[in-house]
Each structure stands twice: as structure tokens, then as C-alpha cells.
Amino acid sequence: MKVKWLLVDLNSFFASCEQQDDPTLRGRPIAVVPMFAENTSVLAASYEAKKFGIKTGTKVFEARKLCPDIKFVCTGHKKYVQYHHKIIEAVNKVCPVHKVLSIDEMVCQLLGREQELENALEIGRKVKQIILDDVGICLTSSVGLGANITIAKIASDLQKPDGLVAIPQEQLVEKIGHLDINIISGVGPNMKNRLNQKGFFKINDLLKVSESQLQNAWGSIVGLRLAKEIRGEDFSRPENKSAxxxxxxxxxxxxxxxxxxxxxxxxxxxxxxxxxxxxxxxxxxxxxxxxxxxxxxxxxxxxxxxxxxxxxxxxxxxxxxxxxxxxxxxxxxxxxxxxxxxxxxxxxxxxxxxxxxxxxxxxxxxxxxxxxxxxxxxxxxxxxxxxxxxxxxxxxxxxxxx
Ligand SMILES: [Mg+2]
The missing domain is CATH 3.30.1490.100 (DNA polymerase, Y-family, little finger domain)
Incomplete structure (x- = not known):
């Protein structure tokens, strides 16, 4: 069994950076906020805070109700960017970063024997470890492995925090067939609605129809591409510089x-x-x-x-x-x-x-x-x-x- 892409997603990234910098914040519920005001929204919650139901977007006063002990930390943009660059540097030592998807997500392309499931999982373990060793013990991550970036992303979302999940094509149905189509990043509420109306609810529904049926259902190039990616196609081309x-x-x-x-x-x-x-x-x-x-x-x-x-x-x-x-x-x-x-x-x-x-x-x-x-x-x-x-x-x- 093979996988071609490795995606690293840092867990509660902003909150983890804060906990890394200030040991007194470790192991306790904290939330990163853009400013100290009751009506502002949480940018990131630590895993300890997530247990209370606090997440990105929760209002400060609501968070306080859910967890009176929560500590709020005001965001340090520059700090997160510095951590971001340190993480890339660390991952690069194990496997070259092919593309940065966001401040807390990056992908590596696996080549040759690296694609064999056991080897790929080993690389995943090393990537996670080197981030902890080189950047900091609080910077846990979830690594996903798959035939393309879309599947690797789903895999990384399956286990949080501190996950490592591979979805080789042969295990697609077993591992994600039963899940809702909105786990595909790129399927927002509108697209989900449209697909639901056409009878697509679960990943399995996408796998069992013919390509022309898919084409009719999605009605957009981007959508169809996502659907084909779920079936294992890889559209990634070598990164060229932005246009x-x-x-x-x-x-x-x-x-x-x-x-x-x-x-x-x-x-x-x-x-x-x-x-x-x-x-x-x-x-x-x-x-x-x-x-x-x-x-x-x-x-x-x-x-x-x-x-x-x-x-x-x-x-x-x-x-x-x-x-x-x-x-x-x-x-x-x-x-x-x-x-x-x-x-x-x-x-x-x-x-x-x-x-x-x-x-x-x-x-x-x-x-x-x-x-x-x-x-x-x-x-x-x-x-x-x-x-x-x-x-x-x-x-x-x-x-x-x-
Ligand atoms: Mg993340």
C-alpha cells in the first residue's frame, strides 16, 4: 500500500506557541484573543480549553462562563510567524516541505520507497518528533498521509491532537466512506447543500457513481476536481512561483x-x-x-x-x-x-x-x-x-x- 503526500497540521497552533513561551500556561485552559474585551472572539483555544467547548470564534464572555478558570492571552503575531518558520526548518530536515498551505499547515511530497506505507508512517513519526525536539515540546501536530493533498488533509483531521493517520486508497471506504462530505476541505455549506440535494451525503456516495454523474452533480471545475481527488487522483503539479x-x-x-x-x-x-x-x-x-x-x-x-x-x-x-x-x-x-x-x-x-x-x-x-x-x-x-x-x-x- 502506498501514500504520496504527507500533511502536517499543528494542533491549536497559536495557543501552543503561547504555552511554549510561558510554562505557567501549560496544561491549563487558555485562549488567544486579539484584544482584552468581553465581546471579542477567541482566535485559538488550547486543548485544555477545548474540553470545555471553547473554540475559535467563541466570545470571551461565553468562554468565561464555560470555564471560569480560563486564562486569556493577547495575540503575538510576530511570534507565530517566527514559530512557523522554525517549524518549516525542522520539517525540512526530515522531508522537504513542498508547499505551505497556511501558517500551521504544510505538505511534503513522498518519493520512491518513501511512499510505501510503513516508510511513510515512519517519516510521519519523525516529522512530529523533530518539531517537538527542535521547536518545542508544546508544538504537537497531526500528520495525515494520503494519495493527494485533499486526502492527506482529511487524514490529519481524523486524529487530534497529536495524530498520525494514513489513508491509503485501499482503505478509503473503510476509513472515511461513512463520513459526511463536509469533511472535505473545500466543501463549504453551499456546496454541501447542493450536493445533498443531488443525493450525496457521505464520502461513499461520491465513490459509487460514474464520472459523468459526478460531473453533472458538481457543476464546477473545482468541485469536480475535489470529487476526483477523493477517488485518489492527484492533480498536484510541481510548485511554480506565484503568477x-x-x-x-x-x-x-x-x-x-x-x-x-x-x-x-x-x-x-x-x-x-x-x-x-x-x-x-x-x-x-x-x-x-x-x-x-x-x-x-x-x-x-x-x-x-x-x-x-x-x-x-x-x-x-x-x-x-x-x-x-x-x-x-x-x-x-x-x-x-x-x-x-x-x-x-x-x-x-x-x-x-x-x-x-x-x-x-x-x-x-x-x-x-x-x-x-x-x-x-x-x-x-x-x-x-x-x-x-x-x-x-x-x-x-x-x-x-x-
Ligand atoms: Mg491546526
Whole structure:
């Protein structure tokens, strides 16, 4: 029996980091919160707190009712990112990390004899152990093994905390056939509803129909792909570098004006360009979007000759910004696309040597002294805004975001 993918999911990640840092928090119910307020929601609960029914999203006052002894800890974003990088480093020693799925999840591809069930399980045990040894005793994880990432993810969810579960294709029916289709990550409430209406309730229901029936039932490429993955197909291709960089930011109330939005956009453009230069890539288009209070949206795509120059792109954005309407903006975003291959330092005829130097100096100072040590004067008053917000799907970059 064989499995091709190994997925590592850290248990109660934020809470575990806190318990690792402060031994007095170990073995007791704790919850990580974004701020100390009764009406805020828990970001992560330790396993001791989960026993009381407290989980991500539980309100602080409810958590206190469920468990009067609970200790609240205010979140330390930078800390979690540091742990995240340490974990990757540790896992890499056992098996190279193929792809990072979120701040507390990563996958490794198993090759050759590693795919044999016994060997794969042994690698899983080693991965779990090296995280405990190298990063910290509180950082327990659940490892899942399967024919593809979707199945490996289901496997990792089957045993928490501190799990190790393999679902080779031959044991699929026995191990997960009886489970509800919503254990597939990617099947949200809407898709679940639609599938229920068509008679799909359990994983088994997906396995016993023909492919054309599947195709009719899902009605979307993504959905059909998920269904085929449950049957063991592997669509993963070698990771290539992302095709675009995007940054967005919800405007705080005092910046919900035409000028405020512009300042944040400038900040995002500078951030995006610094990322381009780090990767030695250039962009050929910039998408700008502004969402307004009334739910309408302004969107424009600006094309240009390949560039990584913050000042050049800002001049282009400035031109486009003249068309922006005078409504109350609440969110802005940029997408840099048409990216050139990474790592090739090209000299472009269109490079402006003066701003090239200026960009270099800015990067150098920000590298050495931390992000935002030097910024363009126009967004001086918003340097604290548009710092990356931590989330499970986006891992902030230590150098640029803090
Ligand atoms: Mg997790």
C-alpha cells in the first residue's frame, strides 16, 4: 500500500506557541484573543480549553462562563510567524516541505520507497518528533498521509491532537466512506447543500457513481476536481512561483476618504514592489481596486513595460487615480501581475537609474533596520496601517510586514 503526500497540521497552533513561551500556561485552559474585551472572539483555544467547548470564534464572555478558570492571552503575531518558520526548518530536515498551505499547515511530497506505507508512517513519526525536539515540546501536530493533498488533509483531521493517520486508497471506504462530505476541505455549506440535494451525503456516495454523474452533480471545475481527488487522483503539479502578488487593506475609519485611500494604496504599491525586487522579478500590470461603503467597486488595470520601480508604478497609479470617484472607500487592494521569471537580474532599457538607486537604498535600510524604517514621505502617517494582518491563509513576511 502506498501514500504520496504527507500533511502536517499543528494542533491549536497559536495557543501552543503561547504555552511554549510561558510554562505557567501549560496544561491549563487558555485562549488567544486579539484584544482584552468581553465581546471579542477567541482566535485559538488550547486543548485544555477545548474540553470545555471553547473554540475559535467563541466570545470571551461565553468562554468565561464555560470555564471560569480560563486564562486569556493577547495575540503575538510576530511570534507565530517566527514559530512557523522554525517549524518549516525542522520539517525540512526530515522531508522537504513542498508547499505551505497556511501558517500551521504544510505538505511534503513522498518519493520512491518513501511512499510505501510503513516508510511513510515512519517519516510521519519523525516529522512530529523533530518539531517537538527542535521547536518545542508544546508544538504537537497531526500528520495525515494520503494519495493527494485533499486526502492527506482529511487524514490529519481524523486524529487530534497529536495524530498520525494514513489513508491509503485501499482503505478509503473503510476509513472515511461513512463520513459526511463536509469533511472535505473545500466543501463549504453551499456546496454541501447542493450536493445533498443531488443525493450525496457521505464520502461513499461520491465513490459509487460514474464520472459523468459526478460531473453533472458538481457543476464546477473545482468541485469536480475535489470529487476526483477523493477517488485518489492527484492533480498536484510541481510548485511554480506565484503568477501574481496581491495586497489589500481594509481602511480604518479615519482613512475612509479619497486621500486616505490613496495613502494606503501607495503603501501597498511600495510593499509589492519591494517584494518584486526581493524575488528579482518584474511586473507588467497593476490592478487597482477600491471598494466603497455602498458595496460598489472601482477597478482598473494599468499596463506598463516590465518594472519593479516603486516610484514609476506610483506615477502610473496617480494617473489612474484621477478617475476615482468621490465616494467613501472602505477597502483598497493591488495586484501585480504579468510577473517575469524570478531570479534573473535583468537590465531593462526602461529602468530609471535614479529611482533604481533610490529603491535599492530603501530596500537596504528597511532590510537592515526593519520594515518602514524608511518610507516615502507621502505615507509617513500611515506606516502603522497596512501591516499584514495574520490569518490562516496568509503568512506575513517577517522582513516586510513587521
Ligand atoms: Mg491546526
Amino acid at each position: 501574481s502578488f496581491s495586497h489589500e487593506h481594509v481602511l480604518p475609519p479615519d482613512l475612509r476618504s479619497r486621500q486616505g485611500a490613496y495613502q494606503i494604496i501607495q503603501k501597498l504599491v511600495f510593499k509589492g514592489c519591494s517584494r518584486l525586487r526581493d524575488d528579482k522579478r518584474k511586473a507588467q500590470a497593476l490592478g487597482l481596486s477600491i471598494r466603497y461603503m455602498d458595496q460598489t467597486k472601482f477597478e482598473v488595470s494599468i499596463q506598463f513595460t516590465e518594472s519593479d520601480d516603486s516610484f514609476y508604478l506610483m506615477r502610473e497609479v496617480e494617473k489612474a487615480y484621477r478617475k476615482v470617484t468621490l465616494k467613501k472607500p472602505i477597502k483598497v487592494g493591488i495586484v501585480l501581475s504579468g510577473l517575469t521569471e524570478p531570479g534573473v537580474e535583468q537590465f531593462s532599457f526602461f529602468d530609471n537609474q535614479k529611482s533604481h538607486k533610490l529603491n535599492q537604498v530603501m530596500d537596504l535600510i528597511n532590510d537592515k533596520h526593519g520594515a518602514n524604517s524608511i518610507v516615502s514621505a507621502a505615507h509617513l502617517d500611515v506606516v502603522d496601517e497596512a501591516k499584514a494582518r495574520i490569518s490562516f491563509s496568509h503568512i506575513p513576511d517577517l522582513k516586510r510586514d513587521y
